Amino acid sequence: MEERKSxxxxxxxxxxxxxFVLMCFSLLAIYSGSGQYFSDDPTYYVKRQIIWFIAGVIIMSGVMVIDYDMYKNFSIPLYGIGVVLLLLVAYSPLGVFRNGSQRWLDLGPAEVQPSEFMKIFLIIAMAHLLYRVTMNRTTKDLKSDLIIVAKVFAIGLPPFFLILTQPDLGTALVIASIMVTMLLMSGVAWRILFVLGIGAVSGILSLVYLHNNNFELFSKIIASHQLDRIYGWLDPYEHQGSYGYQLVNALRGIGSGQLYGSGFMQGVQTQSDRIPEIHTDFIFTVIGEEFGFLGATILIVTYFLLFYRMVIIALSCNNLFGTYLVSGVIGLLVFQVFQNIAMTIGLMPITGLALPFISYGGSALLTNMIAMGIVLNVNIRTKHYMFETEESSL
Known part of the structure; x- marks a missing residue:
């Protein structure tokens, strides 16, 4: 019996x-971390972030209104638009080169970062692909699993390599995370996933070998600034005067926060302009230093609860397309949270990934709000049944 709800x-x-809790964290951290940049108006970045949040809520609401099943009709056009925009970034005069990379399109009144929106387009396209393959599959065998993997790679690798050549390793890894998460949800045999994992590890080991034995070839694969970040990650105190500077000061700030933190607007590292991009990529430093271990724990628990709710929505959805959509969003957000926090405390190399819903920035925030709109959309249109049995949910 179906339980009807509005x-x-x-x-x-x-x-x-x-x-809402994450938004509050964001505004407090941005205000504290960015006030030093505009002494005449310390609320400059906060006011802009509030505008982005309002725009994000409006767009999220719009995404929730349209039945997510309709997204199938737009999956191929959206994917095509995303790839074209990435090509324009790389090969047209509209591409904007800044800080050693070319990631933006100059559209006159504003600059946009197509790689951010490509994340959403890829999730929709891949969810549609996996839905069609799963519904049409009559037998589950090695051949059918390999076909699924090949199709996922066919639509995932083009944006992956286009973003990697910008170069933007962080966003490319997010694309890879989406692919891996959706492959896991597709039911592909574990032995195939194991072989893919071995291939990834072998690729990393090959890069290490090239670095030690054929540095000329290695330098054609890994850009010099990316290698500097790896050096700064492996031994930040040895390179604290150069590419380890940002990480060393972030570690000092987070360490000085101890249990309760130094207090709002009282962080020495945060307020002294010693950490570049502290209101964007390194915003977790503000929370760790000024709110301490307790504040950082509350933030991480909030993320955990957010992801837990999304997993519940994915598992309770009785439409495979909806399940795949939510799974892609989980892969999108979980990796970004892990990578951003891990790089701030020295567990991962530094990349230009923002902390979802916390870091200052428009494109990334709008992308994440669209992603949450998709999740809420799936939940609204999931039919719940009283006395549901295992057979009735199939």
């Missing part, structure tokens, strides 16, 4: 509350 009743208000 769309408003079926909105996941827990998810919305967790988003």
């Amino acid at each position: 769309g408003v009743q079926q909105i996941d208000y827990t998810l919305l509350f967790l988003l």
Whole structure:
């Protein structure tokens, strides 16, 4: 028996509350970390972030209104638009080169970063692909699994390599994370995934070998600034005067926060302009230093609860397309949270990935709000049944 609920009743208000908590963290951290840049108006970045949040909520609401099943009709055009935009970044005069990379398109009144929106386009395209393959598959064998892997790679690798050549390793790894997460949800045999994992590890070991034995070839694969970041990650204190500077000061700030933090607007590292991009990529330093271990733990637990709710939505959805959509969003957000926090505390190399819903920035925030709109959309249109049995949910 179907339990009928209105769309408003079926909105996941827990998810919305967790988003609100993250927004509060964001505004506090941005205000504290960015006030030093504009002494005449310390609220400059906060006011802009509030505008981005309002725009994001409006767009998220719009995404929730359209039945997510309709996204199938736009999956191929959106994917094609995303690839074309990435090509324009790389090979047209509209591409903007800044800070050693070419990631933006100059559209006159504003600059946009197509790689951010490509994440959403790829999730929709891959969810549609896996839905069609799964629904049409009559037998589950090695051959059919290999076909699924080949098709996922066919649509995932073009944007991966286009973004990698910008160069933007962080976003390219996010694309890879989406691919891996959706492959896991597709039911592909574990032995295939194991072989793919061995291939990835072998690729990393090959790069290490080239670095030690054929540096000329290695330098054609890994850009010099990327190698500097790896050196700064492996031994930041040895290189604290150059490419380890940012990480060393971030570690000092987070370490000085101890249990309760130094207090809002009282962080020595945060307020002294010693950490570049502290209001964007390194915003976790602000939270760790000024709110301490307790504040950082609350933030991480909030993320955990957010992801837990998304997993529940994915598992309870009785439409495979919806399940794949939510799975792609989980892969998108979980990797970014892990990578950003890990790079701030020295567990991973530094990349230009923002902390979702916390870091200052428009393109990344809008992308993440669209992603949350998709998740909420799936939850609203998931039919729940009273006395549901295993057979009735199939």
